[in-house]
Amino acid sequence: MKILIQNGSLVLPDGVKKGDVLIEGGKIAALLDSGSKVGDAEIVDAKGLLVSPGLIDLHSHLREPGFEYKETIATGTRAAAKGGFTSVCCMANTKPVNDNAAVTELIKLKAKREGVVRVYPIGAATKGLKGEELTEMGELQESGVVAVSDDGRSIVDANRMRLVLTYAAHFNLPVVTHPEDLNLTNNGAMNEGYWSTVLGLSGITRAAEETIIARDCHLAALTGARLHVAHVSTAGGADIVRLYKAKGAKITAETTPHYLYATDDWVDGYDPSTRVNPPLRTKDDVTALIAALKDGTIDCIATDHAPHHFDDKNLEYALASTGISGFETALGVCWTALVAPGHMTGEQLLSKMTSAPAELFSLPGGVIAEGGVADITIIDPSEEWVVDSSLFLSKGKNTPFNGKKLTGNVVRTFVGGERVYERGV
Amino acid sequence: MAFSQKHLLGLRGVSADDINEILNTADLMKVILASNNKKTPHLQGKTILTVFYENSTRTRLSFELASKYMGGVAANMSASGSSVAKGESLIDTARTLDRMASDVLILRHPMTGAPHLMSQHVKASVINAGDGTNEHPTQALLDMFTMKEKLGGLSGLKVAIVGDVMHSRVARSNLWGLTTMGASVTFAGPPTLLPPELAAAGCVVTESVDDALRDADVVMGLRIQLERQQKGLFPSVREYHKLFGLTPERLKLAKKGALVMHPGPMNRGVEISSFVADSPESVIDEQVTNGVAVRMALLFLLTRNNG
Numbered sequence: 001m002k003i004l005i006q007n008g009s010l011v012l013p014d015g016v017k018k019g020d021v022l023i024e025g026g027k028i029a030a031l032l033d034s035g036s037k038v039g040d041a042e043i044v045d046a047k048g049l050l051v052s053p054g055l056i057d058l059h060s061h062l063r064e065p066g067f068e069y070k071e072t073i074a075t076g077t078r079a080a081a082k083g084g085f086t087s088v089c090c091m092a093n094t095k096p097v098n099d100n101a102a103v104t105e106l107i108k109l110k111a112k113r114e115g116v117v118r119v120y121p122i123g124a125a126t127k128g129l130k131g132e133e134l135t136e137m138g139e140l141q142e143s144g145v146v147a148v149s150d151d152g153r154s155i156v157d158a159n160r161m162r163l164v165l166t167y168a169a170h171f172n173l174p175v176v177t178h179p180e181d182l183n184l185t186n187n188g189a190m191n192e193g194y195w196s197t198v199l200g201l202s203g204i205t206r207a208a209e210e211t212i213i214a215r216d217c218h219l220a221a222l223t224g225a226r227l228h229v230a231h232v233s234t235a236g237g238a239d240i241v242r243l244y245k246a247k248g249a250k251i252t253a254e255t256t257p258h259y260l261y262a263t264d265d266w267v268d269g270y271d272p273s274t275r276v277n278p279p280l281r282t283k284d285d286v287t288a289l290i291a292a293l294k295d296g297t298i299d300c301i302a303t304d305h306a307p308h309h310f311d312d313k314n315l316e317y318a319l320a321s322t323g324i325s326g327f328e329t330a331l332g333v334c335w336t337a338l339v340a341p342g343h344m345t346g347e348q349l350l351s352k353m354t355s356a357p358a359e360l361f362s363l364p365g366g367v368i369a370e371g372g373v374a375d376i377t378i379i380d381p382s383e384e385w386v387v388d389s390s391l392f393l394s395k396g397k398n399t400p401f402n403g404k405k406l407t408g409n410v411v412r413t414f415v416g417g418e419r420v421y422e423r424g425v
Numbered sequence: 426m427a428f429s430q431k432h433l434l435g436l437r438g439v440s441a442d443d444i445n446e447i448l449n450t451a452d453l454m455k456v457i458l459a460s461n462n463k464k465t466p467h468l469q470g471k472t473i474l475t476v477f478y479e480n481s482t483r484t485r486l487s488f489e490l491a492s493k494y495m496g497g498v499a500a501n502m503s504a505s506g507s508s509v510a511k512g513e514s515l516i517d518t519a520r521t522l523d524r525m526a527s528d529v530l531i532l533r534h535p536m537t538g539a540p541h542l543m544s545q546h547v548k549a550s551v552i553n554a555g556d557g558t559n560e561h562p563t564q565a566l567l568d569m570f571t572m573k574e575k576l577g578g579l580s581g582l583k584v585a586i587v588g589d590v591m592h593s594r595v596a597r598s599n600l601w602g603l604t605t606m607g608a609s610v611t612f613a614g615p616p617t618l619l620p621p622e623l624a625a626a627g628c629v630v631t632e633s634v635d636d637a638l639r640d641a642d643v644v645m646g647l648r649i650q651l652e653r654q655q656k657g658l659f660p661s662v663r664e665y666h667k668l669f670g671l672t673p674e675r676l677k678l679a680k681k682g683a684l685v686m687h688p689g690p691m692n693r694g695v696e697i698s699s700f701v702a703d704s705p706e707s708v709i710d711e712q713v714t715n716g717v718a719v720r721m722a723l724l725f726l727l728t729r730n731n732g
Contacts, residue, residue: 189537194622198437200537200559200597203621270538316515316536318557 002029003417004038008046008378011053011350013367021051023374026416031370046378049411050346053354053368054086054117054375055331058254058361059151059176059230059302061323062088062119065106066095071307071395073107076327077115079394080305081421083327084410086117086375087363088305092124093152099124099135101143108144116420117413118375120146120363125164125175131155134167141171146361149176151230154212156182161216165225174226174252174361177216179237180278184208189318191264191279199267201317206234206285209278213237217244220251228360229253231304233278235288242297252360254302255289257333258324262400272313272320274400276306290343293352300356301349303330307396325396329387331379333401335408339381346381346408374417383409428726432544432551435560436601444606448570450722451715458494458718467725468497471528475554476518478504478534483689483713484554484563488531491720497528497728515539516546523547528728532556550727558592563723564688565598567716569606571708572643574715575684580607585637585679587671588647588696589618589658590630595688596647600628613637614647615669617658634669638678645686646671646697662695671697676706684708 003023010019010031020032022041032038057080063071071079080088090107092098098107104121111119123145127133129152137148148168154177155161161177168175185208190196192203213229217240220227232238232255241253258276263283266274274280292298306323313320334353339346358366365375386405389397413421428446430439457465473492475485485501492499502522504510509518515534522530523546530549532540537557544551555561573579584603590596590612603610604627611629612619613636624630631637638644649665659665666672676685685697685707693699702709 192621194625197620197623198597198626200557200594202558270541314514314516316534316542317538318536 002038002041003044004036004041005044005046005051005376005378007034008049008051010051010368011347013355013369016347021368021376023414023417026374028368028370028372028374031368044412050379050381051368052350052377052379053366054377054413054415055084055353056357056363056366057085057088057303057305057327058228058300058357060088060090060305060327061093061307062090063307064094064110065103070309070312072114073110073119074114075393075395076305076307077111077117077119079327079392080117081413081415082393082410083329084331084377084379084413085327086377086413086415087120087365088117089120089122089146089361091122091149091151093129097124097129099127099129101136101139104140104143104145117415120144120361122147122149122151122176124148125150125168126155126160129153131157131160134164137168137171137173141173146363147174147176147228149178149230151176151178154178154180154182158215158219162219162223165219165223165227169223169225172226174228176228176230177212178230179209179212179216181208181211184211188279189275190267191281193264193282195264195267199270201267204279206236206281209234210236210240213240217241217249217251220244221247221249224250226250231256231259231278232289232298233259233281233285235285238288238292238297242292245297252299253297254300255293255298256302256304257326257330257337258400260286260289261333261337266400270317271400272315272317273324273398273402275317275320275322276324277322290338294344299360301330301334301352302357303327307394308398309395310397313398323398324400325392325394325398327394328392329399329401329406331410332385332387332406332408335381336406340407374414376414377410378412379408380411381408383407385409430727433562433723433727434540434544434551434553436562436565436598436605437560439601439605441605444566444569444602447566447719447722447726448573450726451570451719454721455715455718458714463494465495468492468495468728471497471728472526473497473499473529473531473724474522474527475499475501475531476522476533477501477554478509479555481533481554483716484533487713487716488554488720491717491724495721495725497724515542519543519546523549529724552723552727555594557594559594560598561594562598562602563716563720564595565602566723567712567719568599568645568686568688569602570715570719571686571712572684575708576642579603582608582642583611583640584608584643584645585611585613585641586645586647587613587634587637587669589649589653590614590623590647591618591620592650592653593647599645600626604628611637611641613669615659615665618653634675635678638675641679641683643684643686644671644676644679648688648690649692649696651692666695670695671701673698673700673704676701682706686712688712
């Protein structure tokens with residue numbers, strides 16, 4: 001079966017051009033001039049819309065196996081598709097932990113059977129995420145993990161982190177660090193600063209994040225390993241990444257839509273949907289993160305999609321689980337935070353969500369090119385919409401963006417030429 | 426001026442009009458308390474529940490007595506010995522208590538924001554009797570009542586608050602209340618016990634107790650929890666008292682006749698010397714009496730609003 005996406009603005013590696021995309025056999029068969037005639041092809045009209053490579057998320061929590069009450073691969077991948085994602089990497093903090101090939105294979109099997117987007121598991125760096133014994137990274141890689149990480153907690157012991165990096169480098173596997181010094185966080189519930197003082201909540205200093213970023217960047221330089229810094233949320237964290245990149249260490253970094261838009265004053269009122277780890281920071285941090293994204297210090301945007309059950313959030317603020325259900329608002333939040341105010345072009349933003357992440361973890365897709373996989377997201381850059389979390393396909397309705405007006409929305413998503421999401425259908 | 430609050434979750438954002446309404450009403454309540462027949466019908470037919478997840482002597486008893494003096498039905502629930510010990514959530518407990526036809530729920534809870542959460546799930550009015558390290562609004566109201574009674578007003582007063590400001594809900598509630606009423610507030614304490622960026626909230630912050638006390642109209646000591654020493658927040662009780670304690674020598678820096686206050690319970694010889702606590706300037710005992718009057722006023726105003 002053929003599909004012809006007509007009259008759209010194609011987001012190509014060398015710029016945005018009007019044109020048509022012909023999909024056949026799950027691949028991009030041809031890039032054609034606008035208004036081309038192709039016999040027997042189903043037509044998708046993309047007039048006035050952007051035809052982008054499918055979005056790629058290097059950081060999400062699909063919760064399966066073990067926490068199916070929060071999310072499943074079936075619901076999580078449908079939410080991802082609605083958010084325009086065609087590939088998602090899922091973290092290892094499942095139950096059991098994805099620290100062995102059997103769990104990786106299970107996730108892949110479930111994704112194939114029940115999922116609608118490509119799922120790339122990230123394996124644990126240490127057994128049981130305990131920060132002690134190394135996982136069998138060789139076998140994990142053979143089973144399909146694209147990186148290793150103890151995301152959810154830091155590897156506390158610096159020597160263990162060094163060993164993880166050294167061993168992972170043997171397989172050229174990126175190590176994703178979750179930078180959080182658990183002594184410095186001091187059981188904090190939000191960013192330490194004016195608002196933690198005003199609200200009477202215990203604060204988490206930025207230094208809790210930055211000291212581990214510095215430690216791990218230094219260890220990456222020492223070992224020559226590939227380090228990917230997860231969810232950078234502070235100006236200082238970006239500065240450290242910039243410094244070590246300049247030294248030539250193999251370091252990459254991500255931030256998330258919420259750290260580019262939401263700030264710690266949103267915690268006023270104690271709404272647990274604003275509780276996330278690392279915590280929402282300040283306007284100065286947002287400004288610095290946008291600059292770091294623009295100058296390439298931060299390579300890509302990942303969602304850290306962290307769905308939670310209603311009961312895990314409907315609690316006293318400091319007892320509520322941390323995390324934001326992020327797939328379905330990622331593009332709108334980024335467009336609203338970055339493109340609408342003119343910080344970057346839509347094309348620049350999309351590269352941070354498509355080609356850049358694809359390159360970092362060597363994933364297929366990320367570009368629209370003849371012969372490539374037909375992973376395509378059609379975007380209406382001017383659509384204004386109001387977030388209604390009750391309409392989320394994710395089981396996790398936990399979002400601080402509920403009720404917010406956003407600009408930019410996903411209209412259709414194709415994975416391997418299959419329609420996996422259509423707006424309003 | 427009509428009292429506009431449905432709940433009292435904190436003093437941040439509460440208007441001067443509302444605070445005045447409570448303080449003026451408390452004047453009348455204090456007259457009743459001082460009379461030979463401490464009985465009014467203001468809370469007849471009303472049910473007041475104190476819901477305490479933390480220990481308390483004066484706050485809980487004063488709410489209970491305030492309810493009873495005004496003819497209300499008062500009952501209390503402690504976390505230990507209740508379904509909380511069986512793992513019941515705050516919201517479920519709140520709903521249960523609400524359904525017992527209660528008009529006011531008075532909550533003390535170790536988690537910041539707990540009364541705010543409770544208020545979203547009940548019909549009753551909620552009074553915050555201390556949440557985590559956030560606020561303890563009725564303590565600040567009784568403090569302000571005492572200052573106003575003794576010094577004639579609040580506007581223009583210089584109030585020094587000394588001690589563990591970081592963890593103190595009394596400090597925060599006094600900050601919001603006093604600044605709304607036109608007083609100026611100076612906080613002092615060791616740097617490990619001062620919260621970040623506090624000055625941006627409209628007060629003066631110093632690590633020098635002497636500086637804070639100079640020319641103060643009111644000197645308030647905050648309770649220091651001795652377990653903070655084990656957590657490394659100060660080296661010893663001995664050094665704490667020496668550098669940050671309220672001593673007779675330091676008190677001389679304050680205005681002559683400056684009021685000495687403390688929310689209790691005190692650690693004598695730590696944050697406050699007995700010679701200061703028991704001095705003629707000390708109004709610590711009167712604070713307790715005023716606590717009953719202020720809570721009577723608040724209960725009356727909240728239940729009257731509810732019709």
